[in-house]
Amino acid sequence: MKRWLAAAALPISAVLAGCGEEDEFEVAVIPSQSIGEMETGLNLLEEELSEALAKDVDVEHYPSYNAVVEAVNYAHVDLAYFGPVTYLAAYEESGAEAVITQEIDGDPYYHSYILTQPDAPWDSLDDLLENPEEISFAFGSQSSTSGFAVPGFELLERGVYESESTYAFAEVRFTGSHDITANAVAEADVDAGAIDSAIYNALLDDELIDENDFKILWESEPLYQYPWAVPGGTDETAVEEIQEAFLAIDNEEILQIFGGAEAFTEASHDEYESVLEAARAFDLLDPEEIDD
Numbered sequence: 449m450k451r452w453l454a455a456a457a458l459p460i461s462a463v464l465a466g467c468g469e470e471d472e473f474e475v476a477v478i479p480s481q482s483i484g485e486m487e488t489g490l491n492l493l494e495e496e497l498s499e500a501l502a503k504d505v506d507v508e509h510y511p512s513y514n515a516v517v518e519a520v521n522y523a524h525v526d527l528a529y530f531g532p533v534t535y536l537a538a539y540e541e542s543g544a545e546a547v548i549t550q551e552i553d554g555d556p557y558y559h560s561y562i563l564t565q566p567d568a569p570w571d572s573l574d575d576l577l578e579n580p581e582e583i584s585f586a587f588g589s590q591s592s593t594s595g596f597a598v599p600g601f602e603l604l605e606r607g608v609y610e611s612e613s614t615y616a617f618a619e620v621r622f623t624g625s626h627d628i629t630a631n632a633v634a635e636a637d638v639d640a641g642a643i644d645s646a647i648y649n650a651l652l653d654d655e656l657i658d659e660n661d662f663k664i665l666w667e668s669e670p671l672y673q674y675p676w677a678v679p680g681g682t683d684e685t686a687v688e689e690i691q692e693a694f695l696a697i698d699n700e701e702i703l704q705i706f707g708g709a710e711a712f713t714e715a716s717h718d719e720y721e722s723v724l725e726a727a728r729a730f731d732l733l734d735p736e737e738i739d740d
Contacts, residue, residue, distance in 0.1 A: 473497065474525040475507040476516045478534060479589070479625055489705035496702065500693035513591035520544050523679040527690060529706075531593040532720045533727045535675045539717060540733050543680025546717050547687050548694045549673040550709035552646050556719075558707060559645040560594035560668040563633045566660060568640075573602075573666040576640055580608045584619040586629045586641035591732060593723055595626055598668050599642035601726035611730075627651060634661035646673070646707025653708055672719040673707070 475497070477490065490507045497505040508525075510516045513534045520528040521542040530538065538544035549556050562573060570576040576583060588595025590612070603609035608616040621638065623629045629641040630651055645667070651657045676694070678687060694712040703709040727733050 471504060473501055473503050473505045473527070474519075475505065476519045476525045476528040477507060477509050478513050478516050478528075478530055479509065479511060486705045489702045492699055493697075493702045496697055496699065497693055500696060501689060513589055517541070520677060520679050525679075526682075526686075527676055527678055529674060529676050531591065531595075531674055532671065532723045533593040533597045533732050534591050535677050536720055536724060536727055537591075537733045538677060539720075544677040545680065545682065545687075546675035546677045546715045546720060547691055548676040548712050549715040549719075550703070550706045551711050551713050552649075552673065552707055552709050554710070555670075556673045556713055556715070557670040558594065558673055559671060560598040561643050561645050561648055561664050562599055562640055562666040563630070563643060563648075563662045564640045564665055565633065565636055566663045568663060570640075570665060571663075573606075576665055577603075577606060577608055580616040581618055583617050583640065584621070584638040585609075585615075585617045586632050586638040587620070587622050588626050588629050588642065588644075589624055590622055590730075592626075592644075593726075594644040594668070594671060595629065595642050596622070597723065597726040597730060597732055598671065599666070601729050602666070602668070604729060627656065630657050630662075634658070640665065644707065646709075650704060650708035654704070669722075671723065672715070673709075675715050675720065 486509055490509060494505050494507040510519070513531070516528050516530060517534055517538045519525045520538050521544070528538070535544065535546060552558065564570060564576065587600065590596055600609055609620070612620065623632055626643045626647040629643050630648060632638045633641045634657060652659050678690065691714055697703070697712055703711070
């Protein structure tokens with residue numbers, strides 16, 4: 449991998465500088481996990497795509513969700529890996545199109561979890577919310593589907609969360625990524641937190657967290673797995689080549705970093721309509737509101 453984009457706050461112009469060179473196939477990946485935990489798999493993905501597409505491929509782990517949306521909106525990259533909400537923002541802004549996702553346990557679905565400690569006095573979300581003024585709560589990124597939008601919408605409907613500054617909890621924090629949320633819950637830095645179920649299970653499989661440190665209080669309805677999307681107007685032949693390249697990948701080190709996937713599978717825009725209500729409730733489809 450030619451370069452890694454630091455997770456520090458960078459201007460979008462700096463992030464996009466040098467992207468989209470004609471002789472390279474550029475791929476942008478959201479910061480769903482810390483860079484160190486994804487680096488080996490992304491390097492291997494870069495190698496496999498380079499061979500399959502017969503061109504140089506540069507896979508970048510971007511510092512923010514906003515940077516990935518901007519990159520695909522302006523076609524500075526050829527492919528981008530999003531959360532569903534982030535993808536919907538790019539779709540509405542520039543016509544980005546989902547083409548690939550991943551299968552886990554035989555299905556292209558995942559959930560949002562709300563976790564607490566195993567010895568906590570709550571056994572359900574109803575229990576947790578009996579006295580919300582005593583609870584500290586963690587979301588991931590403000591642009592994350594399972595780390596914020598879906599659980600946030602559930603809490604909005606239950607009347608305990610409205611916005612970053614208006615809520616019934618003692619404290620609400622945004623950690624920026626799912627693995628940081630998991631560690632915050634495990635270490636009891638917060639009473640409860642929202643996380644992507646596939647990433648949670650992948651962290652368990654990699655022994656980066658211990659199942660004995662958690663209790664699941666709530667599980668969302670099934671959500672379609674994170675999409676890989678091309679910029680609007682991408683040639684159909686190019687889309688087919690990308691799909692073929694991903695469908696052929698069976699390297700476990702690559703698949704594991706995408707929620708412990710078993711394989712890649714084709715996707716389309718239709719599968720992501722179900723999260724629109726939550727995204728719109730928090731104005732997450734407005735490019736100006738995407739977390740950076």
